[in-house]
Amino acid sequence: MDPDFEGKDDESTHTVPSVLVEPDVPDPFIVDDGSEDSDSSEHSDSSGNGLTEDDPSPAAEENIALAQSTILENSVNEEVQRPLPSPNINKAVPPPPESLSDEDDEEEPPELYLPGLIIPTMFLPIPNTDPLTTLLTKFIPPERRPTRDLSGQWQRTDFHTLVMTNSWRAIARMARDRIVSANPEDLALILPLWYLRLSALARMRLFNQTSAECINLFTVLNSVQPENARSWLFERLLPFELEVLYAKTKYWAGDHMGYLDALVSLLRRCKQQARQMARKKDQVANGMWKERGSRLCLILASQLIEMKDFIAAAKLLEPLCKQDDEISSPHLQSAVARIYLQAGYIKMAVEHFSAVAQDPTADTSLKTMNAALLASAEGDWEKASQAFKQILQSEPDNFLVLNNLAVTLLSQGQIKEGIQILEDALKSSPSLLTVAEPFLFNLSTLYELRSTTAAEKKRELLIEVAKWAGDGLRTACLKMPTM
CATH class of the missing domain: 1.20.58 (Methane Monooxygenase Hydroxylase; Chain G, domain 1)
Incomplete structure (x- = not known):
């Protein structure tokens, strides 16, 4: 288990539940889905119906017309019984009411003084060690250990x-x-x-x-x-x-389901705010809330994928592919197709990949990457290798493609060639690749398959990672026991 310093929480006055253990084995493929760094008390929200202004809003349904007062009704009845006077055509016209946006702009902010946010007891001490240091202490002699700054200066x-x-x-x-x-x-x-x-x-x-x-x-x-x-x-x-x-x-x-519920609540708020800003004709704020809602859908989809609910994740993202905004792109549609690949629905994946292939705005490298991943899912490793090599002809420093090429070579039994590709990439850009956990996992796996030098090679890799990785690396990707 990757230690998250659970013992350190004893210094806090708050009791925190135990940490959720993340999967130790990452996906060997690295795929660039074009999105960076989201659930469901109502099925309509969790299905990702987009952020359309025509959706019925709970806030809108709760609007109730104001009832007339008793005094007003009595006065109206009296007016009906009396003859109406002739209208005064010279009566001055009252000025128009101020707009709602002007009232909002002129709203006086409250005076907020929150000293509780800055007191030192709000913070816990950060541990002065980490799992990477533990591995160095166990496997690397003192004279070969790289210097790591854990002081936090x-x-x-x-x-x-x-x-x-x-x-x-x-x-x-x-x-x-x-x-x-x-x-x-x-x-x-x-x-x-x-x-x-x-x-x-x-x-x-x-x-x-x-x-x-x-x-x-x-x-x-x-x-x-x-x-x-x-x-x-x-x-x-x-x-x-x-x-x-x-x-x-x-x-x-x-609490996975509680997490989904919290995300759905935020998503519903984004929809309501987007509709409200649309009524005010505030296009900037409307676009901001739509983008937030779209990103929450991506977070929701990631969580659903982790929970192995691939179909729900794909159905959540599919409506976003039809929206006319920045997040609607060939990259997003390719991501949906890759989710179907993980679920084993090749036919649905092919439909989305075909739509991207026919999109004139999609990059050629993206189309080729999609073809390579589809060939890998179908077991045609030779075709996948050729597609990855085709991308590398125009993008020789595309380390994502290099990593995926090594996976296809491994599947064809070409272990030595796969190791050479990954080692050359690591030498060319150590600061980037020493934090790419799927890359490190693949290289460690290839080392193990060449068992004669596996232990020494993995120790050398550990030294290189310690020089460049910084903080927060999940050391399970190095496949070295901590006990």
């Missing part, structure tokens, strides 16, 4: 370098230090820093700690009074990504 390096080197420990410490020293009134700075902190912890696979600190954060936010101030905080200041991250705490606790 961030002052000597700029933020861009920290991200590019996967220094998530330093980023998490930097976010904490800046939060603690911030002004409690500056929520526009504090809340994004909280998201940075939690994202870095999740990247390090410290899921217990991420859940505990996320619960701490939302406990403070949900205690804001009065209610209108809390609503203004959640609608205007709280990053939407933080709400998605809070929903994922259920996933880390092992």
Whole structure:
């Protein structure tokens, strides 16, 4: 089991459920589906019907016409009994009412002072070791171990370098230090820093700690009074990504269905907000909420795939392929076809792959990649190899294709050639490929199949990974026992 430092949570006052164990074996194929870094109390939402403005909204169905008051009705009855006076044609016309958007713009923001967000006890200490260090200690002698910085010092390096080197420990410490020293009134700075902190912890696979600190954060936010101030905080200041991250705490606790329900609730909110912005003719906000809803559908589909419900994942994404927005693309339709491949529905996969092949906006390399994956699913490894080699003629540095080519060579028994391809790619770009877990898993598997040098080769690979990988690597991909 990949240790997530569950013992460290004892220092927190919050009790966090045990961490969900992720699959140790990644998919050997790396596929670029064109999307980066979502469920279902109502079947209509979980089926991914898109974000159309014509959908009936629960909010719209609850609109009730205001009843006339008794005083108004009595006055109307009296007017009917009396003769009507002649109209005053010279009466001044009243000014038109202000628009709703103007009223929203002029709304005074409430004064929010939340010192609870910046107190040091909101945070747990980050462990000063990780699974990669454990492997180095076990398999590599001290004189050959590469130096790894686990101090989390961030002052000597700029933020861009920290991200590019996967220094998530330093980023998490930097976010904490800046939060603690911030002004409690500056929520526009504090809340994004909280998201940075939690994202870095999740990247390090410290899921217990991420859940505990996320619960701490939302406990403070949900205690804001009065209610209108809390609503203004959640609608205007709280990053939407933080709400998605809070929903994922259920996933880390092992509650898959609860995670789906939380995502569906967010998706329903995106639909309602998109319709509301459409009525206000705010195209920018409408597009933003539609994009958020589409990305939630992608997160939902990923979770359904992990739960082996491939058909539900494909049905969720299919309507997005028909929308006229940025996320509707040949890449998305190719992703749907690959889901059908995983489910074993070759016929449905062929239909979507054919649609991409006939799309003039689709890249040639994408069409060729689809053909290669379809050939692999049908067991035609020679055809798949030729298709991958065809892509490499125009894109020799496409490491995704190189990895997939090695898989097809393995299936044809050409182990030596597959190892050579992966080793050459690793030498050319170690900083990129030492964090690609399917790549490392495939190379380790090929080493094991050539059993005469497997142990030594995997130790050399471990040293190379330790030099470049940074924090958060799932060491199970190296296929080296930790016990």
